Amino acid sequence: MPLEVEGRFWQRVREGLSVADAACAAGVSESKARGWFVDRGGVMPEIGAHVRSRHLSLAERQRIEEMCRDRRPPAEIAAELGRHRSTISRELRRVQHDTKDRRSVRAMYRARAAQQDADTQSRRPKPAKLATNLVLRREVQDRLKQNHSPEQIARRLRVDFPDDPAMQVSHETIYQALYVQSRGALKRELTRHLRTGRRLRKPHRKEGERRGRIPGMVNISERPAEVADRAVPGHWEGDLIVGSVASNSAVGTLVERTSRFTILLHLPDGHLTEHVADAMAEAMAELPEHLRRSLTWDQGTEMNRHPLVAAATGLDIYFCDPHSPWQRGSNENTNGLLRQYLPKGSDLSFYGKGMLDQIAAELNSRPRKTLDWATPAEALTKIINEQTGIANTG
Numbered sequence: 001m002p003l004e005v006e007g008r009f010w011q012r013v014r015e016g017l018s019v020a021d022a023a024c025a026a027g028v029s030e031s032k033a034r035g036w037f038v039d040r041g042g043v044m045p046e047i048g049a050h051v052r053s054r055h056l057s058l059a060e061r062q063r064i065e066e067m068c069r070d071r072r073p074p075a076e077i078a079a080e081l082g083r084h085r086s087t088i089s090r091e092l093r094r095v096q097h098d099t100k101d102r103r104s105v106r107a108m109y110r111a112r113a114a115q116q117d118a119d120t121q122s123r124r125p126k127p128a129k130l131a132t133n134l135v136l137r138r139e140v141q142d143r144l145k146q147n148h149s150p151e152q153i154a155r156r157l158r159v160d161f162p163d164d165p166a167m168q169v170s171h172e173t174i175y176q177a178l179y180v181q182s183r184g185a186l187k188r189e190l191t192r193h194l195r196t197g198r199r200l201r202k203p204h205r206k207e208g209e210r211r212g213r214i215p216g217m218v219n220i221s222e223r224p225a226e227v228a229d230r231a232v233p234g235h236w237e238g239d240l241i242v243g244s245v246a247s248n249s250a251v252g253t254l255v256e257r258t259s260r261f262t263i264l265l266h267l268p269d270g271h272l273t274e275h276v277a278d279a280m281a282e283a284m285a286e287l288p289e290h291l292r293r294s295l296t297w298d299q300g301t302e303m304n305r306h307p308l309v310a311a312a313t314g315l316d317i318y319f320c321d322p323h324s325p326w327q328r329g330s331n332e333n334t335n336g337l338l339r340q341y342l343p344k345g346s347d348l349s350f351y352g353k354g355m356l357d358q359i360a361a362e363l364n365s366r367p368r369k370t371l372d373w374a375t376p377a378e379a380l381t382k383i384i385n386e387q388t389g390i391a392n393t394g
Helices: 004-013 020-024 030-039 060-067 074-081 085-098 102-108 111-122 133-145 150-160 170-178 189-194 273-283 305-312 324-338 353-366 376-393
Strands: 235-242 250-256 262-266 295-296 317-318
Touching: 004 020, 004 030, 020 133, 060 074, 060 085, 060 111, 074 085, 085 111, 133 150, 133 170, 150 170, 235 324, 250 273, 250 324, 262 273, 262 317, 262 324, 262 353, 273 305, 295 305, 295 324, 324 353, 353 376
Parallel strands: 235 295, 295 317
Antiparallel strands: 235 250, 250 262
């Protein structure tokens, strides 16, 4: 894009036009114009200031070549050109694969060769590396058949071919070659060698798109400090273990933070809010009131009607931040232990209430290092006895 075009755009903005109207007057798309705002951090250039692209020009590269011949360091070159020093360092790395000597790198820098390389790299669409490099593609295919993950393959290729960039590829490129047929090269059948085995790749949605925000929820940041240090019993963490997609089954898990005592919720009718609330109220009915203080859950849709759960159990409910399982660390650890009994992808409706009670009892009878090798059942019994003794004394 000629720099004069961007200059015309900024001039129209100064005259009071909106971004969309200024972009139209300058002959560029609105998205391109907004990109100029982003590149400048939202700051409009001063009147008469030289509008400069975020990409190095040939004239700047020629100046870099001259200063490299004078053995000027990258930081000094950056200061003179008014660029960030990381921009200059990246530019000099265009020839770094030819030599490991930094002084030789600067001596080898040639402006026109660097400009040609930059122009080639900026062309779109770029050819897929695994589609054009047959040797690399064969190497990746062989390692996938050995059940290596794309990340393991990408990292190992750097070790096995340290001086050959043509034989190096990122794990994201491998994933795209497997799942995006337009990126081509790798057969879709190779996905069965991946750990998940899924034939479709799940999208990485943005934080706000992950799940709908739950009305009236109270964030974990507002949870009392006494919950975090585990000094006061009666604070729980909860979640759902979900079964196979076809079965649409689930089991609720509750873990008391101080004792690590686990309760499993039988959900034979489904895992909507009302089902979870009923199962939770029934499971915790026999616990004394001082062991029903709060519950921390993730932002799952099963808690959309959390006031119903709060009314049924008497618990204050707090919600974790999205993508933050460590905020329910005890529950996450327990869910991992439960997978020994409730395998992933299985139909959890097979497990009746009696079976779940037996699994919970076995888990609660395991000695825990964090409890100084006491069991969760022993720790909870001790808490109840201590609280009962205090009440009787009072």
